[in-house]
Amino acid sequence: MARAPGRIEFIGNHTDYNGGTVLGASIDRAVWVALARRADGLRRFRSDRSDEMVEQPAAHPRKLFGPASWVNYPLGVLAALPEFKLRAPAGFDYLAASDLPIGAGLSSSAAIELASGLVFLGAAGEDPPRDTLVTLCRHAENHFVGVPSGILDQGVSGFGLKDHLVFIDCRGPRFDTVPLPAGAHFWIFNTHTKHALVDGLYAERHRECMEAACLLGVKLLADVSPAELALVAQALAAADPAFAGGGGSPPAVVNTAGGTPALPQATLLKRARHVIEEIARVDAAVIALRAGDLTEVGRLLTASHRSSQLLFENSTPELDFLVDTLASQPHVFGARLTGGGFGGAVMALTDGTFGEAQAGVVAASYGKKFGILPDILHTRTANGAELK
Numbered sequence: 001m002a003r004a005p006g007r008i009e010f011i012g013n014h015t016d017y018n019g020g021t022v023l024g025a026s027i028d029r030a031v032w033v034a035l036a037r038r039a040d041g042l043r044r045f046r047s048d049r050s051d052e053m054v055e056q057p058a059a060h061p062r063k064l065f066g067p068a069s070w071v072n073y074p075l076g077v078l079a080a081l082p083e084f085k086l087r088a089p090a091g092f093d094y095l096a097a098s099d100l101p102i103g104a105g106l107s108s109s110a111a112i113e114l115a116s117g118l119v120f121l122g123a124a125g126e127d128p129p130r131d132t133l134v135t136l137c138r139h140a141e142n143h144f145v146g147v148p149s150g151i152l153d154q155g156v157s158g159f160g161l162k163d164h165l166v167f168i169d170c171r172g173p174r175f176d177t178v179p180l181p182a183g184a185h186f187w188i189f190n191t192h193t194k195h196a197l198v199d200g201l202y203a204e205r206h207r208e209c210m211e212a213a214c215l216l217g218v219k220l221l222a223d224v225s226p227a228e229l230a231l232v233a234q235a236l237a238a239a240d241p242a243f244a245g246g247g248g249s250p251p252a253v254v255n256t257a258g259g260t261p262a263l264p265q266a267t268l269l270k271r272a273r274h275v276i277e278e279i280a281r282v283d284a285a286v287i288a289l290r291a292g293d294l295t296e297v298g299r300l301l302t303a304s305h306r307s308s309q310l311l312f313e314n315s316t317p318e319l320d321f322l323v324d325t326l327a328s329q330p331h332v333f334g335a336r337l338t339g340g341g342f343g344g345a346v347m348a349l350t351d352g353t354f355g356e357a358q359a360g361v362v363a364a365s366y367g368k369k370f371g372i373l374p375d376i377l378h379t380r381t382a383n384g385a386e387l388k
């Protein structure tokens with residue numbers, strides 16, 4: 001049996017696949033997977049969320065659609081094992097159970113991948129280093145499930161440590177931990193809203209970032225500093241008044257070789273600015289955390305949200321409302337959307353005085369505006385994924 005926690009994206013929004021840095025926390029909500037070997041080579045999957053049993057022969061994991069598509073997470077891990085030169089168990093009965101809210105931006109998908117990876121490796125008698133497990137699970141997400149996500153979710157679930165944040169330099173990737181100052185609390189407000197095109201929009205932002213890197217002449221946006229970006233933006237504005245917002249002619253566009261429509265340079269530079277400045281905010285947050293300066297950490301969190309809202313445009317009116325409401329409350333250091341965006345949840349960093357009553361006031365004012373109450377979760381940090 002294995003347990004793998006969900007995660008909070010603390011700060012570092014869409015920095016991971018751009019080669020940047022990010023901070024996350026593994027939390028006290030998790031996915032558990034239990035596995036029993038079978039001699040007949042059949043693989044049977046069940047979860048506590050449905051009565052349906054999914055069966056597949058061991059030969060070739062096949063991608064599923066519809067209500068059983070949650071099984072793609074363990075199937076993707078099984079498919080990745082041989083690619084990483086690791087053995088996979090043949091037949092088994094598999095059961096997943098979870099107290100992690102799904103669709104709340106807490107990465108139940110990475111948790112199920114990590115817990116599955118640990119039981120499969122355990123059953124096959126394999127024990128690779130932790131970063132191999134984490135990379136393998138990301139590979140499953142990218143190549144089997146088909147989402148071009150970075151290493152954040154799997155890295156935090158895999159390397160989490162109670163009372164710490166996980167720091168990832170995504171280019172290595174290199175994993176480290178940073179102590180969380182005493183008295184810091186996390187509150188999650190889950191809006192239950194999800195943009196219908198959320199996966200498509202994530203992939204679109206990914207593509208825009210790659211195009212922005214190309215425009216700036218680098219491989220990844222992490223290769224550009226905020227000062228270098230400001231110089232490029234100045235030069236482009238001088239060459240093209242439309243770019244600077246002067247109007248008159250249509251904005252400059254980037255020539256793309258493929259069939260996708262070319263994007264305005266101004267849009268690409270907004271995406272780039274979010275990512276490049278966000279990486280600087282992550283690095284500043286590490287310094288502030290080490291100094292125990294939660295006021296400064298909170299300021300950086302809210303600044304991160306504003307950048308998502310205005311530059312990366314992956315926020316929603318619901319998330320913005322929660323951040324505005326929370327940021328004006330006493331005992332709240334800062335608040336921001338957590339995860340990919342386009343719906344999902346807001347995380348607030350508070351002191352120990354912030355409690356259920358105050359969270360309830362925030363939820364009630366949200367309810368008054370949107371006609372539905374958000375779910376509230378007071379989470380703590382917990383250790384990363386482990387075989388039980």
Ligand code: GLA
Pocket residue numbers: 009012013014015016017107149150151152153339340341
């Ligand atoms: C999702 C992805 C992560 C990361 C975040 C945005 O959670 O799975 O890899 O890109 O969005 O920071």
